[in-house]
Amino acid sequence: MDLGKYGHLTYSTLVHPGDTWEEMWASLTNYVPKVKARVCPDKPFGVSLRISNSSAETLINSPEERNKLKAFLADNDLYLYTVNAFVFGPFKNQIVKEKVYEPDWRTEERLRYSMNVADILAEVGAPFVNPSIQSPPLGFKPRVTDASVVEAYAHNVRRMAAHLHRLRERTGRTITLALEPEPYCYLETTAETVEFFTKVLRSEQSLQALGTDLGISAEEARVVLRRHIGTVYDICHQAVEFEDISASLKSLVDNDVPVFKLQEAAAMQMPDVTRETVEALRKWSDSVYLTQTIERRNGKLTRFLNLEDAFAAFEKDPTGHREWRTHYHVPVFLESLGDHFKTTRFAIAEALAFHKANPLSSQLEIETYTWDVLPAHLKTGDIVDYVTLELEWVQSQLI
Numbered sequence: 001m002d003l004g005k006y007g008h009l010t011y012s013t014l015v016h017p018g019d020t021w022e023e024m025w026a027s028l029t030n031y032v033p034k035v036k037a038r039v040c041p042d043k044p045f046g047v048s049l050r051i052s053n054s055s056a057e058t059l060i061n062s063p064e065e066r067n068k069l070k071a072f073l074a075d076n077d078l079y080l081y082t083v084n085a086f087v088f089g090p091f092k093n094q095i096v097k098e099k100v101y102e103p104d105w106r107t108e109e110r111l112r113y114s115m116n117v118a119d120i121l122a123e124v125g126a127p128f129v130n131p132s133i134q135s136p137p138l139g140f141k142p143r144v145t146d147a148s149v150v151e152a153y154a155h156n157v158r159r160m161a162a163h164l165h166r167l168r169e170r171t172g173r174t175i176t177l178a179l180e181p182e183p184y185c186y187l188e189t190t191a192e193t194v195e196f197f198t199k200v201l202r203s204e205q206s207l208q209a210l211g212t213d214l215g216i217s218a219e220e221a222r223v224v225l226r227r228h229i230g231t232v233y234d235i236c237h238q239a240v241e242f243e244d245i246s247a248s249l250k251s252l253v254d255n256d257v258p259v260f261k262l263q264e265a266a267a268m269q270m271p272d273v274t275r276e277t278v279e280a281l282r283k284w285s286d287s288v289y290l291t292q293t294i295e296r297r298n299g300k301l302t303r304f305l306n307l308e309d310a311f312a313a314f315e316k317d318p319t320g321h322r323e324w325r326t327h328y329h330v331p332v333f334l335e336s337l338g339d340h341f342k343t344t345r346f347a348i349a350e351a352l353a354f355h356k357a358n359p360l361s362s363q364l365e366i367e368t369y370t371w372d373v374l375p376a377h378l379k380t381g382d383i384v385d386y387v388t389l390e391l392e393w394v395q396s397q398l399i
Contacts, residue, residue: 001040001391006355006398007262007362008081008129010046011035011387014369019090021055021065031384033076038388039395044077046126048365050084052091053109056116070124079126082261082363084134085117086180092372095288098305101185104139106152114177115163122173130174132260132363134232137180137187138196144186153186154200157229158210164228165214178260180232183240183292183327184305190238190248193231194255201225230258234367236265239347240325242296246354253360262351262361264394265368266332266343270324277324278314280339281307284328287373297322329370331378331386333393338377352397366390 001009016027028049036045051059059065073080087100088110103109117133125131138153157177164175181187187196200206202222211221231252238248252259268284270277273295285291285307293310295302297320304310310324325344330337335345355361368390371383380386 001043001045001395003364003395003398005359007359007364008046009364009391009394010048010081010366011391012048012050012084012365012367012369014050014084014087014091014367015371015383015387016050017092018050019052019054019092021058024050024052024055025069029072031387032078034384035387035391036076036078038384039391044079046082047073047078047080048082048084049080050087051117051120053088053113056085056113056120059120060116066120066124073124079129080121080124080131081126081129082132082134082365083117083121085114086134086136088113091369093288097288097290098140098184100290101136101140104136104143104153105156106139106149107156110136111156111159114160118160118164118167118175118177121175122167122171125173125175127173129362130176130260132176132178132232134178134180134261137182137185139186141184141186141188150186150196150200154196154206155209157201158206158213158225161210161225161228162213165224168228174227176227176258176260177229178232179230180234180237180263182234182237183294184290184303189241190243190251194251194257197229197257198255201229226256226258230260232261232263233259233351233361234263234265235348235351236263236267236329236344237327239269239344240267240292240294240327242294242301242325245347245350249351249354249360253358259361261363261365262355264332264348264352264364264366264390265329266334266345266348268326268328268330268337269342269344270326270340271342272340273314273322273324274340275318277340278311280341282311283375284326285311287328289370289373290327292327293324295322295324329368330374331368331380332366332390334378348394349397352394356398364394366394
């Protein structure tokens with residue numbers, strides 16, 4: 001929905017089944033009109049569409065499917081302004097863990113997939129927005145073994161920028177690539193993200209390489225990168241990192257790193273980890289997704305890939321006060337989860353207050369994709385009820 005100067009707000013259809021185009025089409029046509037009827041029955045409603053590689057292959061090779069999608073959107077007063085192209089392959093009902101980042105931005109597969117999504121968006125995306133493509137934070141940090149990996153990332157991101165530039169020249173459409181920092185990834189903290197954009201992607205050598213590819217000057221290449229390459233700022237991720245959200249956002253703004261999408265998501269927070277907390281948490285650790293956990297203890301941050309690793313560290317030394325924050329998306333309208341748990345909803349409120357005072361993105365999106373694995377007591381009605389509550393809560397923060 002269009003919130004005027006605060007941008008467009010929707011929810012991610014990553015919450016629904018959508019590993020293939022047939023599954024995504026069924027989810028899109030079944031759920032999205034029902035949500036629209038609840039939250040903005042008399043106005044157009046924006047759509048965030050999950051497009052897997054399989055779906056991208058179907059759509060890029062089928063004018064009929066693209067036309068069917070365009071007709072459905074028009075007939076239902078819907079408009080597409082962002083695509084989740086983070087998850088390349090299957091995502092639901094199986095163990096995903098760190099495979100969610102594969103293939104990473106070193107690979108031709110990731111580049112070709114992203115280019116296909118861009119071409120689809122140029123045709124199907126709403127003409128009054130610059131549609132964004134949500135993409136991984138380049139790769140899984142443990143696999144970044146030396147500087148050559150980082151340069152391979154930058155090389156393919158430049159190739160993507162060149163493709164988006166040529167697409168703009170050919171179609172008049174400006175499509176953006178939004179890399180999403182996340183715990184345990186190469187782009188993880190705000191400082192690491194700023195460093196990649198300012199010292200790697202915008203280095204003199206990088207700008208010259210892109211300029212040579214496009215036949216333009218290095219300064220013109222800088223403009224191309226600024227126009228087409230930026231970030232998704234997932235509030236949950238930076239809250240898990242114990243970052244000061246306002247300072248983090250200001251750093252991106254001050255360093256001219258675009259936030260193409262501001263993503264409202266909440267993580268689990270355990271303010272005082274005790275043995276009772278650990279025992280209550282065990283039911284959350286059996287997840288198909290990573291549960292990256294960061295511990296703050298005596299002013300020091302310690303990172304764990306999964307909750308099980310945090311449990312092991314606690315068992316080894318249970319003394320002293322510590323706080324844990326875990327990358328497990330939970331409903332944004334909840335401040336407490338019971339059983340010694342809270343949420344990082346406070347970080348969403350802080351980010352939206354910053355955005356309200358200094359609008360930094362024209363695209364807002366709620367991404368609580370964990371509906372299918374949430375404990376039953378956190379599920380409010382059916383999925384349409386749940387999504388509606390999330391949209392209403394976020395909208396209330398901007399009134």
